[in-house]
Amino acid sequence: MSSEWPLWEVFIRGQHGLNHRHVGSLHAPDAEMAICNARDVYTRRNEGVSIWVVKSNEITASAPSEKGPLFEPSNSKIYRHPTFFDIPAEVGHM
Amino acid sequence: MATADIAVDQAAYFDWLCRLGDNCLVLGHRVSEWCGHSPVLEEDIALANTALDLIGQTQLWLGLAGEVEGKGRTADKLAYLRDAAQFRNVLLVERPNGDFGQTLMRQFLFDAWHMELLRALQKSSDPRVAEIAAKAAKEVAYHLERLADLVIRLGDGTEESRARMQKALNVLWPYTGELFMADAVDQAVVAAGIAPAPESLKAAWDRTVAEVMAEATLSLPEGTFQHRGGKAGRHTEALGFILADMQFLQRAYPGGTW
Numbered sequence: 001m002s003s004e005w006p007l008w009e010v011f012i013r014g015q016h017g018l019n020h021r022h023v024g025s026l027h028a029p030d031a032e033m034a035i036c037n038a039r040d041v042y043t044r045r046n047e048g049v050s051i052w053v054v055k056s057n058e059i060t061a062s063a064p065s066e067k068g069p070l071f072e073p074s075n076s077k078i079y080r081h082p083t084f085f086d087i088p089a090e091v092g093h094m
Numbered sequence: 095m096a097t098a099d100i101a102v103d104q105a106a107y108f109d110w111l112c113r114l115g116d117n118c119l120v121l122g123h124r125v126s127e128w129c130g131h132s133p134v135l136e137e138d139i140a141l142a143n144t145a146l147d148l149i150g151q152t153q154l155w156l157g158l159a160g161e162v163e164g165k166g167r168t169a170d171k172l173a174y175l176r177d178a179a180q181f182r183n184v185l186l187v188e189r190p191n192g193d194f195g196q197t198l199m200r201q202f203l204f205d206a207w208h209m210e211l212l213r214a215l216q217k218s219s220d221p222r223v224a225e226i227a228a229k230a231a232k233e234v235a236y237h238l239e240r241l242a243d244l245v246i247r248l249g250d251g252t253e254e255s256r257a258r259m260q261k262a263l264n265v266l267w268p269y270t271g272e273l274f275m276a277d278a279v280d281q282a283v284v285a286a287g288i289a290p291a292p293e294s295l296k297a298a299w300d301r302t303v304a305e306v307m308a309e310a311t312l313s314l315p316e317g318t319f320q321h322r323g324g325k326a327g328r329h330t331e332a333l334g335f336i337l338a339d340m341q342f343l344q345r346a347y348p349g350g351t352w
Contacts, residue, residue, distance in 0.1 A: 005134070026136050029247075036240055040140040 008034040013050035020052050100219055106282035108163045115155030116183035122148030123340055147233040154226045174344035178333045185324040186269040188333045199262035202241040206302040207273045209238045210295040219287035242306045249310025264315050271320025
């Protein structure tokens with residue numbers, strides 16, 4: 001039966017102010033049940049204050065084969081990292 | 095002690111607390127029997143959570159029962175070392191699991207009552223009862239919401255799921271009346287302001303059940319016969335088998351811990 005239910009990706013916000021994080025996936029017949037199931041499967045140990053679910057097949061993913069053109073060019077652009085500024089000591093930890 | 099101010103027959107109070115605890119204990123055990131056997135993984139975990147909620151509530155109610163009794167019996171001792179005739183749960187919760195539909199229907203019929211009871215108990219004259227009820231009410235609100243949803247989906251579902259849910263309702267219906275029958279024990283705790291009168295919960299329960307069944311396209315059985323006896327310790331043979339499973343370890347190895 002479970003194979004007839006669509007797969008959902010589950011995102012949980014751990015505490016207020018944090019982002020929702022992907023925690024896993026589950027099967028459910030619709031969004032409402034997916035939220036219920038996510039509550040029961042992924043928040044048993046007080047992990048969250050908010051749940052998002054999204055149908056797995058509605059996620060568009062980058063293709064692993066495109067890894068080179070997509071990500072490698074940024075390897076050599078070290079100037080994009082904000083590491084070239086001198087932070088005055090009195091600013092402290094940023 | 096908070097109870098010092100509450101004039102109530104302690105034996106009746108103990109008995110009534112055992113009813114609350116035993117309802118949760120026996121239903122919790124029944125639901126836990128699905129662990130590893132549910133039709134889908136997600137339901138398996140959801141049912142295990144429900145069972146654990148109920149066992150947690152059992153600890154609180156039976157813990158308080160032991161305190162009221164004042165003979166040094168803990169929640170564990172009450173759960174593991176009483177025989178069937180000393181159990182005070184309603185017959186509904188000891189009914190066999192049957193198919194998945196019957197398990198869900200039993201849970202829904204119980205939850206709809208449990209929610210009303212816990213709502214009223216939050217105004218109990220004994221603050222310990224009110225506190226336990228407030229904690230349990232949050233768990234049961236979720237149980238009820240989830241179960242109402244499932245009953246509607248399966249009732250208003252396929253031909254087969256609808257037939258199974260209607261059968262479950264018909265089979266369990268004669269076990270719902272006991273929830274609202276009052277006896278001397280109830281009258282004692284009602285008079286002390288500890289608990290609501292059992293029959294006072296009926297109107298709200300009727301409303302919840304009627305609404306959900308209408309949406310689930312299921313028809314309420316017309317029969318009026320209702321079983322009774324569990325609240326007074328007269329149980330069906332089913333309870334003996336539950337206790338054999340549940341109590342075996344403590345009976346075979348008294349005082350065993352892990």
